[in-house]
Amino acid sequence: MPTPYEILGVQPSASADDIKKAYRALAKKLHPDLNPGNKRVEQQFKELSGAYDLLSDPAKRARYDRGEIDASGAERPDRPFYRRYAEGREGAKYQDFGLDEDSAIDDLFANLFRQRRPERPMHLRGADVTYVAEVDFIEAAVGAKKRLMLTDGKTLDVTIPPGTEDGQTLRLKGQGLPGAGGGPAGDAYIEVKVAPHPLFARKGNDVHIELPVTLPEAVLGATITAPTIDGPVSLKVPRDSNTGSTLRLKGKGIADRSTGQRGDQYVRLKVVLPDRADPELTDFLEKWTRRHPYTVRRGTDQP
Amino acid sequence: MMFSLQQVVTEIGVTETDLQLWIDQRWVLPHKREDGFIFDDVDIARARLIRELRVDLMVNEEAIPVVLSLLDQVHALRRALARVNSAIDTASPAAKAEIAKRLDAGD
Numbered sequence: 001m002p003t004p005y006e007i008l009g010v011q012p013s014a015s016a017d018d019i020k021k022a023y024r025a026l027a028k029k030l031h032p033d034l035n036p037g038n039k040r041v042e043q044q045f046k047e048l049s050g051a052y053d054l055l056s057d058p059a060k061r062a063r064y065d066r067g068e069i070d071a072s073g074a075e076r077p078d079r080p081f082y083r084r085y086a087e088g089r090e091g092a093k094y095q096d097f098g099l100d101e102d103s104a105i106d107d108l109f110a111n112l113f114r115q116r117r118p119e120r121p122m123h124l125r126g127a128d129v130t131y132v133a134e135v136d137f138i139e140a141a142v143g144a145k146k147r148l149m150l151t152d153g154k155t156l157d158v159t160i161p162p163g164t165e166d167g168q169t170l171r172l173k174g175q176g177l178p179g180a181g182g183g184p185a186g187d188a189y190i191e192v193k194v195a196p197h198p199l200f201a202r203k204g205n206d207v208h209i210e211l212p213v214t215l216p217e218a219v220l221g222a223t224i225t226a227p228t229i230d231g232p233v234s235l236k237v238p239r240d241s242n243t244g245s246t247l248r249l250k251g252k253g254i255a256d257r258s259t260g261q262r263g264d265q266y267v268r269l270k271v272v273l274p275d276r277a278d279p280e281l282t283d284f285l286e287k288w289t290r291r292h293p294y295t296v297r298r299g300t301d302q303p
Numbered sequence: 304m305m306f307s308l309q310q311v312v313t314e315i316g317v318t319e320t321d322l323q324l325w326i327d328q329r330w331v332l333p334h335k336r337e338d339g340f341i342f343d344d345v346d347i348a349r350a351r352l353i354r355e356l357r358v359d360l361m362v363n364e365e366a367i368p369v370v371l372s373l374l375d376q377v378h379a380l381r382r383a384l385a386r387v388n389s390a391i392d393t394a395s396p397a398a399k400a401e402i403a404k405r406l407d408a409g410d
Binding site: 023024028033034037084086088091093 | 343355375
């Protein structure tokens with residue numbers, strides 16, 4: 001009967017870390033679920049787990065080293081490994097894990113016997129399929145219907161619900177591959193990619209934009225037109241607005257996915273001077289600035 | 304046996320967040336019912352395997368679907384092989400002898 005140290009292949013003086021490493025290395029080789037069908041490893045893995053249980057517990061290890069307890073009784077109780085189910089009928093639902101297209105196993109039979117497959121009542125659920133749908137910002141914000149062309153030439157109509165976020169996955173029940181032997185079809189998973197918008201940016205359920213205004217609009221106030229995800233709306237710019245002034249358009253944001261309540265749109269103003277220098281404006285400012293000097297870079301002159 | 308998510312969390316020693324993540328990623332496929340998930344024996348054994356891969360064997364998260372996919376393919380192949388075996392088992396003695404001869408020749 002090998003000692004727990006021999007089972008782990010370490011010296012009795014080995015550190016806790018060495019023991020852990022040795023266990024990990026051996027368990028990778030001997031884990032029964034990584035060795036489907038190999039009966040021998042189950043016993044070996046049991047001994048390994050038992051040895052590790054004993055030596056990884058400093059108190060138990062010390063008692064064992066002093067000869068107070070022996071290595072027996074340290075074995076873990078029998079337990080059902082995954083492989084016990086994996087080949088049975090229960091395991092069938094995991095058969096196509098990671099296989100998107102028709103199962104490689106069917107090919108095997110097709111090649112082995114160029115004839116009818118052996119009859120067996122199998123109600124296998126069809127495999128799930130994953131597609132990517134690219135939508136623009138507005139479509140994702142207000143909702144849209146998209147028609148996807150599938151690789152097999154078929155089309156799939158997908159409803160993009162309002163407020164869909166980039167990376168969100170939609171599930172279309174029963175739109176995956178057909179099942180076998182009367183089993184139900186799999187599901188289609190649609191991953192939505194939302195393209196960025198040149199004007200609109202999304203933060204939670206709010207929409208943010210930056211909107212240019214002229215100098216007179218900012219100083220004197222004005223009613224201007226602002227784009228929203230529903231289309232243009234008029235927006236009142238108050239007197240004495242400035243670059244950075246932010247106005248809120250209540251309820252013009254994106255509908256919350258669960259409550260349906262819409263967020264707001266925030267419009268950040270950006271004051272833009274005329275394209276060409278205007279002599280009248282220059283003259284005016286020269287006079288004005290002598291009487292009204294003001295500073296805007298307090299604290300930025302010493303980097 | 305049927306277990307709830309909470310029972311599985313206790314049974315295999317994993318956090319609810321992790322288990323939920325595994326379900327979201329479809330590594331584990333419990334039945335979904337109105338009042339939550341229902342796990343049968345195969346789901347629990349699979350979740351326990353994932354925990355052992357992640358925690359005891361320190362397999363990183365990205366590698367888990369690779370490991371699971373390869374394992375599942377091995378199991379599917381073994382299942383297919385079992386069907387071939389049982390088909391051969393019920394074949395005529397002459398056919399069996401023929402197959403045995405060819406398998407030997409292929410060594």
